[in-house]
Amino acid sequence: MTVRVQTADFDAGAEILGLRRGDPKxxxxxxxxxxxxxxxxxxxxxxxxxxxxxxxxxxxxxxxxSEARSRWxxxxxxxxxxxxxxLPTDQIVLVVVSSAHRGEAFAACExxxxxxxxxxxxxxxxxxxxxxxxxxxRASDDRSAGRWEQEAEVPAIRPSR
Amino acid sequence: MLKVLYFARxxxxxxxxxxxxxxxxxxxxxxxxxxxxxxxxxPWSDELAPGRTVRVSVNLEMAEAATPLRDxxxxxxxxxVTGG
Numbered sequence: 001m002t003v004r005v006q007t008a009d010f011d012a013g014a015e016i017l018g019l020r021r022g023d024p025k026x027x028x029x030x031x032x033x034x035x036x037x038x039x040x041x042x043x044x045x046x047x048x049x050x051x052x053x054x055x056x057x058x059x060x061x062x063x064x065x066s067e068a069r070s071r072w073x074x075x076x077x078x079x080x081x082x083x084x085x086x087l088p089t090d091q092i093v094l095v096v097v098s099s100a101h102r103g104e105a106f107a108a109c110e111x112x113x114x115x116x117x118x119x120x121x122x123x124x125x126x127x128x129x130x131x132x133x134x135x136x137x138r139a140s141d142d143r144s145a146g147r148w149e150q151e152a153e154v155p156a157i158r159p160s161r
Numbered sequence: 162m163l164k165v166l167y168f169a170r171x172x173x174x175x176x177x178x179x180x181x182x183x184x185x186x187x188x189x190x191x192x193x194x195x196x197x198x199x200x201x202x203x204p205w206s207d208e209l210a211p212g213r214t215v216r217v218s219v220n221l222e223m224a225e226a227a228t229p230l231r232d233x234x235x236x237x238x239x240x241x242v243t244g245g
Contacts, residue, residue: 034245050244051169053237056221081244093245113245121218122244123169134170137214137241 001069001077003061005052007084010094019078019096026075030105031096032113038088040135043128048135050083050092053121057081060120068097068112072104079112081122111148118145163230165194168239171215174208184232191217192226194236214241 012033020026038045065077078096086092095112099105124135163182172178182188188197195215199206209215217224218237230236 052244053166053168053218053239056218056237059221117245118242119223120244121168121239121242123240124243125169134173134240135243137243141245 001062001065002079003058003065004078004080005054005057005061005083006080007082009082009091010080012091012094012096015078015080015094016096019076020098023075023098025100026098027100028102028105029096029098030102030109031094032109033091034093034113036086036088036090036092040126043126043130045088045126045128047085047087047127049085049125049127051123051125052081052083057121061116064112064115064119067115068108071111072099072108074099074104074108077108077112079116081116081120083122114141114144114148117141162232163188163194164233164235166235166237168237170240171208171238174204176204184230189230190226191219191224191228191230191236194230195226209238215239216241 012031016029016031020029036045036048061079061081065079068074068077075098077098078094080094082092093116095109097105097109097112099108118141126133126135163184164179165182166179167175167177182197187193195209199209216239217228219228219230219234221235
């Protein structure tokens, strides 16, 4: 289980290879990459700065991964989240999960992203044509994270919503 | 002493990223800290008004109003998170 917060870009292919290399128990890998878009809430975005809380951010990510591990039969997991200045099309976050079967990998990967969005201390400040603005938290992200509370009793099933 | 950190929008609107405060009978939990900071007036009273959503952590764990504060604790105040 690895968690990294860094300014540098990442190579998803190399990271996935590093995670799966030489482990014949792995039958499935699910991965997610979040990217910077050039538009948000109706305004064009020229770039953004991602701030974090050194120490707490890494700890929060480790706790989220450990929670995923307690809910699903996963073999390994990796989270890389970038901070600092980013431009549209840049990669922001990578989540990779390995497991014996796809159900666990898909579910754990989505769970880690949903919890990361609402529990890991990162803040985005966007640079728009109207000046810079701090991004507001979304209620839809709280709902996405909240659905895992109800589904805690049926861990291997992927949510249908 | 208590170390208090401010992040993101709060750091900018309050104009500081960290400070140290002395614990006192009135300042021994998160609620007491918020009261103390609000008593400074604007912008503190606006940014930390009871209706505003401010997250608080103590020693890197999310905290609540009743979370006790002890000498040497690191407290952080920040807006709801927006990573990913």
